[in-house]
Amino acid sequence: xxxxxxxxxxxxxxxxxxxxxxxxxxxxxCMIRSIATMHDRSNGLGGGFAGYGIYPHYKDxxxxxxxxxxxxxxxxxEAFLGRHFEIAYSSEIQTHKLPSVTDEPMIWRYFCAPxxxxxxxxxxxxxxxxxxxVNRINVQIDGAYVFSSGKNMGIFKGVGFPEDIGRFYGLDxxxxxxxxxxxxxxxxxxxxxxxxxxxxxxxxSVVHNGEISxxxxxxxxxxxxxxxxxxxxxxxxxxxIVDYLVRKCGLTLKEVSHVIAASFWSTIADKPEEDREQExxxxxMFPSLLVTGPFSIILGYTGGLMALNDRLKLxxxxxAEKGDLAFIASEECAIRAIEPSPDTVYAPAGGExxxxxxxxxxxxx
Amino acid sequence: MELFVHGDYEVVxxxxxxxxxRVCERxxxxxxxxxxxxxxxxxxxxxxxxxxxRCVCLCPTHALKIVKTDDTYKINANWNNATINEVYxxxxxxxxxLSSMGNPKPYPVFWDKMLVNASQVTNPPIDPLREPMETKVxxxxxxxxIERDEKGRLKNTLAPQLELSVPVMFSAMSYGSISYxxxxxxxxxxxxxGIYYNTGEGGLHKDFYKYxxxxxxxVASGRFGGFKGYLETAAAIEIKMGQGAKPGIGGHLPGAxxxxxVSQTRMIPRGVDAIxxxxxxxxxSIEDLRQLVYSLKEATEYKKPVIVKIAAVHNAAAIASGxxxxxxxxxAIDGFRGGTGAAPTRIRDNVGIPIxxxxxxxxARLREEGIRDDVSIVVGGSIRSSADVVKAIALGADACxxxxxxxxxxxxxxxxxxxxxKCNWGIATQRPDLVKRLNPDIGYKRLVNLVTAWNHxxxxxxxxxxxxxxxxxxxxxxxLRGIGLTDTELSVLGIRYAGQSL
Ligand code: SF4
Ligand code: SF4
Numbered sequence: 001x002x003x004x005x006x007x008x009x010x011x012x013x014x015x016x017x018x019x020x021x022x023x024x025x026x027x028x029x030c031m032i033r034s035i036a037t038m039h040d041r042s043n044g045l046g047g048g049f050a051g052y053g054i055y056p057h058y059k060d061x062x063x064x065x066x067x068x069x070x071x072x073x074x075x076x077x078e079a080f081l082g083r084h085f086e087i088a089y090s091s092e093i094q095t096h097k098l099p100s101v102t103d104e105p106m107i108w109r110y111f112c113a114p115x116x117x118x119x120x121x122x123x124x125x126x127x128x129x130x131x132x133x134v135n136r137i138n139v140q141i142d143g144a145y146v147f148s149s150g151k152n153m154g155i156f157k158g159v160g161f162p163e164d165i166g167r168f169y170g171l172d173x174x175x176x177x178x179x180x181x182x183x184x185x186x187x188x189x190x191x192x193x194x195x196x197x198x199x200x201x202x203x204x205s206v207v208h209n210g211e212i213s214x215x216x217x218x219x220x221x222x223x224x225x226x227x228x229x230x231x232x233x234x235x236x237x238x239x240x241i242v243d244y245l246v247r248k249c250g251l252t253l254k255e256v257s258h259v260i261a262a263s264f265w266s267t268i269a270d271k272p273e274e275d276r277e278q279e280x281x282x283x284x285m286f287p288s289l290l291v292t293g294p295f296s297i298i299l300g301y302t303g304g305l306m307a308l309n310d311r312l313k314l315x316x317x318x319x320a321e322k323g324d325l326a327f328i329a330s331e332e333c334a335i336r337a338i339e340p341s342p343d344t345v346y347a348p349a350g351g352e353x354x355x356x357x358x359x360x361x362x363x364x365x
Numbered sequence: 366m367e368l369f370v371h372g373d374y375e376v377v378x379x380x381x382x383x384x385x386x387r388v389c390e391r392x393x394x395x396x397x398x399x400x401x402x403x404x405x406x407x408x409x410x411x412x413x414x415x416x417x418x419r420c421v422c423l424c425p426t427h428a429l430k431i432v433k434t435d436d437t438y439k440i441n442a443n444w445n446n447a448t449i450n451e452v453y454x455x456x457x458x459x460x461x462x463l464s465s466m467g468n469p470k471p472y473p474v475f476w477d478k479m480l481v482n483a484s485q486v487t488n489p490p491i492d493p494l495r496e497p498m499e500t501k502v503x504x505x506x507x508x509x510x511i512e513r514d515e516k517g518r519l520k521n522t523l524a525p526q527l528e529l530s531v532p533v534m535f536s537a538m539s540y541g542s543i544s545y546x547x548x549x550x551x552x553x554x555x556x557x558x559g560i561y562y563n564t565g566e567g568g569l570h571k572d573f574y575k576y577x578x579x580x581x582x583x584v585a586s587g588r589f590g591g592f593k594g595y596l597e598t599a600a601a602i603e604i605k606m607g608q609g610a611k612p613g614i615g616g617h618l619p620g621a622x623x624x625x626x627v628s629q630t631r632m633i634p635r636g637v638d639a640i641x642x643x644x645x646x647x648x649x650s651i652e653d654l655r656q657l658v659y660s661l662k663e664a665t666e667y668k669k670p671v672i673v674k675i676a677a678v679h680n681a682a683a684i685a686s687g688x689x690x691x692x693x694x695x696x697a698i699d700g701f702r703g704g705t706g707a708a709p710t711r712i713r714d715n716v717g718i719p720i721x722x723x724x725x726x727x728x729a730r731l732r733e734e735g736i737r738d739d740v741s742i743v744v745g746g747s748i749r750s751s752a753d754v755v756k757a758i759a760l761g762a763d764a765c766x767x768x769x770x771x772x773x774x775x776x777x778x779x780x781x782x783x784x785x786x787k788c789n790w791g792i793a794t795q796r797p798d799l800v801k802r803l804n805p806d807i808g809y810k811r812l813v814n815l816v817t818a819w820n821h822x823x824x825x826x827x828x829x830x831x832x833x834x835x836x837x838x839x840x841x842x843x844x845l846r847g848i849g850l851t852d853t854e855l856s857v858l859g860i861r862y863a864g865q866s867l
C-alpha cells in the first residue's frame with residue numbers, strides 16, 4: 001500500500017467543534033451527530049475526533065495513541081517507549097466492530113512521562129523531548145504511528161465516514177469539555193488510518209477544510225526548524241506552523257492569526273496605529289508562514305478552540321454560542337443539529353480568529 | 366598584413382524609397398551611411414554596421430533594412446564564420462576580444478523549461494481585477510528575537526529592510542558605462558515605482574542624490590566614487606564581488622567613455638581606461654568580507670541593509686552560505702547571461718553558470734543549513750519577462766534584478782557594442798550629441814510602463830495559482846514543473862517533471 005506522505009493528498013472536508021467554557025464535560029455523542037449532518041462533505045475515506053479533558057485521571061501524563069500494522073511494529077515501538085518514558089498505564093483502545101469500518105490496525109494507548117534521567121541528559125525542554133520521540137517512532141519504526149500525544153486529550157481517527165469512526169471508538173463513552181471533528185473528502189484514495197484527521201502534536205490538534213496554495217512555501221520554510229512534513233498534508237504543515245509560532249516563538253494565538261491569515265497590506269494601512277504597527281511587524285517577521293488559498297481550521301488546545309479562515313474566506317465557517325457552549329462548524333446545520341436555538345450565530349470574516357476559551361483561562365461568554 | 370573581415374550584417378537600402386534625406390547618415394555614430402555626391406545617392410559601409418537599428422527606425426520612408434550577411438567561408442560545423450573571424454581579428458590586433466551585453470550563445474535557458482501551475486476545481490483561482498493581489502516584498506534579514514515591551518507588544522527587533530512594491534529592481538549599471546540620461550531615467554522610474562535602482566560601481570552623480578531613498582549604491586573593487594556622503598545618501602549598499610557577465614574579473618570602463626563629468630563622479634582621471642581589480646584587495650577570504658560588511662554598517666550606523674553581489678559560479682551554494690553568515694542582509698546572484706558594458710568575449714561566453722541552477726542550489730542550501738532567514742536572495746542575469754520573475758520567486762528568490770530588460774525599454778536593440786562608446790540610442794555612451802537622443806522624461810515613463818505591465822502579469826499568474834501574496838509564492842517549488850529536462854537538472858532545480866502529480 002502506498003502510504004500517505006509518499007504523495008501529496010489535498011482534500012475537501014467538513015469540520016465541527018464545540019466547547020463548554022464552564023469546563024463541564026460532555027460526551028462525544030454530540031460531535032458524532034453534528035458531523036453526521038454534513039455527511040455529503042465527506043466521502044468515507046477518513047474521519048476523526050479530538051476530545052479535551054477526557055483523561056482526568058491521567059492528566060499529568062502524555063497520552064499516546066498509536067496505530068500498529070504488525071506485532072513486530074508494536075514490539076519495536078514499545079521497546080522504544082520503554083527506553084524513553086515511564087509508562088503509567090497501557091491498554092488496547094476499546095473499539096466496536098462495524099461493517100462500514102474495515103481494515104483497522106491495532107490501536108493502543110499509553111500514558112507516559114519522560115524518564116527524568118533521559119530527559120535531563122537530552123538538554124531539551126520536556127515538550128520538545130516528547131515531540132522528538134514521537135517523530136522518531138513515526139519516521140523510524142515501520143508500521144508504528146503515534147497519532148495523538150497530548151496531555152488530558154486524545155485524537156481518535158480512521159478510514160470511514162466520521163460518524164462511523166465515532167461509533168467505532170465509542171466516543172459516547174468519553175467525556176470532555178471540548179471536542180472537534182473532521183470528515184474527509186480526499187482527492188486521492190489513501191486508505192491509511194494515520195492519514196485521517198485531526199492531526200495532532202502534543203495538545204495541539206488541527207482539523208482543516210481546504211486546499212492551500214502556499215503549501216510548498218510553508219513546508220520548505222518550517223522544515224528549517226526541525227519539522228519534517230512526512231504526511232504532506234495541509235493540516236500537518238498548519239499544525240507545525242502553529243506549534244512553531246506558539247511553542248517556540250512565544251506568539252499568542254491572535255498573533256498567529258495575523259501571521260498565517262494576515263490582513264492585506266491595504267487593510268493594515270487603515271487600522272489604528274498600534275494594530276498597524278504590530279501586524280506589519282508580524283508580516284515582516286514571518287512572511288513565509290502566510291497561508292494562502294482556501295482553508296477553514298479549528299485548532300484545539302488545552303483550554304480552548306480557535307476558528308480561523310483564510311484571508312479571503314474561501315471556505316465556509318460559522319460560529320455560534322448558547323450559554324456556556326460555543327460552536328464552530330463548516331455549515332450552520334451542523335450546529336443546529338446539536339443546538340437548535342443558539343443565542344447568536346455568526347460567520348467570522350476571512351482572517352478573523354475566533355477564540356473560545358475556558359473561563360478559568362480568561363475565556364468570556 | 367591585415368586580413369579584411371567581412372561584417373556580420375549588411376545594410377539594404379531600397380532605392381525606390383530612399384529620398385536621400387541623409388537622416389541615416391546623421392544618426393549613425395559608426396559612420397556607415399554616406400552620401401555619394403557624384404552618384405547623387407546614399408551608400409553604406411556595411412562592415413562598420415553594428416546592427417543597432419537606429420537608421421532603420423528613423424528612416425522616414427522605411428527604405429532600410431539590415432540583413433545577416435550571406436558572405437561565408439566554406440561551411441564548417443566546427444570552424445564557423447564567427448570563429449574564423451575572431452581568429453583573424455586577434456591575429457590582426459594581438460588583443461583580447463571585447464564584447465558587451467549578455468552571453469549570446471545557445472546555452473539552455475532553464476526558464477523556458479519550467480512551467481507554472483494553475484488552480485482547477487479543488488481550489489479556486491483568484492481574480493486580480495476583483496481581489497487584492499499583493500506583490501509587495503521586504504528584503505533583508507528576517508531572523509528575529511521575539512521581545513515584548515511592558516504592555517506585552519512585540520518590539521521591532523528586525524534589521525533594516527528594503528520595501529519594494531514589486532519584486533523587481535534595476536540592477537547595477539554604472540554612470541560611465543551608461544549615460545546621464547539613462548541614469549536619470551532609472552532613478553526617476555525607481556522612485557515612481559517604489560523600487561530601487563543601483564548605481565553600479567561608478568559613483569553617484571551629484572544631481573541624483575535626491576533620489577537617494579530609491580538608490581542602492583555599489584562598492585566595488587575599484588572603490589570608484591565612494592565616500593561617506595555616497596554611502597549615507599543611499600537606501601542600501603551593495604558590495605560587488607562579482608558580475609555574471611565576467612566572473613573572476615573586475616569592471617572595465619574604456620577611457621573613451623570617461624569625460625569630465627564621469628571622471629568627477631568616479632574620482633578618476635579623464636580619458637584613461639578604468640579597470641577595477643579582479644578581487645577586492647582587502648578581501649581574500651570570507652572573514653575579510655565580514656569585515657567590509659561591518660565597516661560599511663559601522664559607517665552608516667546599522668541603518669542600511671548591505672547586499673553582497675556575486676557571480677553565479679560552480680560553488681555558488683557554499684559561497685552564499687558563507688555570505689549569509691558574514692552579516693550581509695541580502696545576497697544578489699548574477700547569472701552567466703547577465704549583461705555588461707564591456708567584458709572579454711571569452712569570459713562572457715564561457716565562465717559562470719545559469720542563474721536558474723545557481724538560485725535553486727543556493728536557496729536549497731541555505732534552507733538545509735537553517736539560515737535562509739539570514740538573507741534575502743535577489744537574482745539577475747538574465748530575467749527577461751514577468752514569467753521569469755514568477756519562476757525565479759517560485760524557485761526561492763525574494764526579488765529580481767533587471768538590467769538588459771530595462772535598457773531594452775529605453776530603446777536598446779541589443780546590438781552588443783556598448784564597449785565602443787558610440788551607442789546610437791544615447792544609452793551606453795557619453796558623447797553629448799548621442800546622449801541627448803535619450804529623453805529621460807520619456808525614458809523613465811517607459812521603464813515605469815514595463816515594470817507596471819510585468820506587475821500585472823505577475824498578479825495574473827499568481828491569481829491563477831490561487832496565491833494572493835507573493836510571499837506565498839517564494840520557494841513554492843510545487844508550483845513549477847520541468848519540461849525537456851534530465852533527472853539531474855530536475856534534482857538541481859528541485860522540481861518535478863510535467864505530468865507528475867502532486
Ligand atoms: S534615412 Fe532613409 S530615406 Fe533618408 S537617406 Fe537614409 S535610407 Fe534614405
Ligand atoms: S546599450 Fe546601446 S550600444 Fe549597448 S547594446 Fe544597447 S543599443 Fe547597443
